[in-house]
Every structure is written in structure tokens, then in C-alpha cells.
Amino acid sequence: MPLDLKLDSNKIFHKVFEGTKPGYNGLQVDTFLDIVIKDYEAIEKYVVETDQTIDNLTKSNKLLKTRLSMVEAQKVVLEEKLKNISDNENASLSNLELLKRISSLENALFKAGINPSAIK
Numbered sequence: 001m002p003l004d005l006k007l008d009s010n011k012i013f014h015k016v017f018e019g020t021k022p023g024y025n026g027l028q029v030d031t032f033l034d035i036v037i038k039d040y041e042a043i044e045k046y047v048v049e050t051d052q053t054i055d056n057l058t059k060s061n062k063l064l065k066t067r068l069s070m071v072e073a074q075k076v077v078l079e080e081k082l083k084n085i086s087d088n089e090n091a092s093l094s095n096l097e098l099l100k101r102i103s104s105l106e107n108a109l110f111k112a113g114i115n116p117s118a119i120k
Contacts (some may be wrong), residue, residue, distance in 0.1 A: 003046055005039045012036070 017024040034084060106116045 003042060005042060007037050007039050 017028050017032070019025070109119075110115045
């Protein structure tokens, strides 16, 4: 939220009040101080909102870090399981080769006029 301040240090420093005898116009000083008070209230509100946002973001960050740790732990477990699967890659390939060979033998039997499912 951008601050909508009516004053800055330069305006405050160079503020000139019209003088009346025997001093400053009290209404002008009061009006000026009301503006200063509103600016300070706006700053206080901004600081409180910013602190709340920081707290919320800190909590979210902590939660996300916890979730990340859990996901990383699960990743390690799954990688270990995949490692075991990849060790069986040769067995999977040999099984595939056996299935292809069985299929080609069944086709050869069909061409020879023999039903392979009838063979016991």
C-alpha cells in the first residue's frame, strides 16, 4: 500500500505561518498540526499492516519450507525405489524378447494349421 502523505520533511521545515499580533494564527497552527497527525496515523497504520503482512509471509514461508522438506524426503525414497526398478531393466528386456518369440512361434503354428491353445 503506497503512503498517501500530505507532508514531507521539506514542507514541514519551510512552513510559514502568518503572524498576528502578538504571535501566530492559532487556527493555522492547529490545521497544520492536524495534517501532521493524520500523516503520522497513516504511517502507523502502514507499519501495522506491513508487520502483519511480514508475519503472514513468514508463516507461509515456514509452512512451504516444511512441505519442501517432506517432498524432498519423499523424492529420496522414490528415487531409491526407481533405482531398484532400473536394476531389473535387463529382466524386463529379456521378458519382452521371450514374449516376442512366443508370439512368432504361435504364428508359425497357426500357419502350419495347428491351434497353439489346443496343445497341452
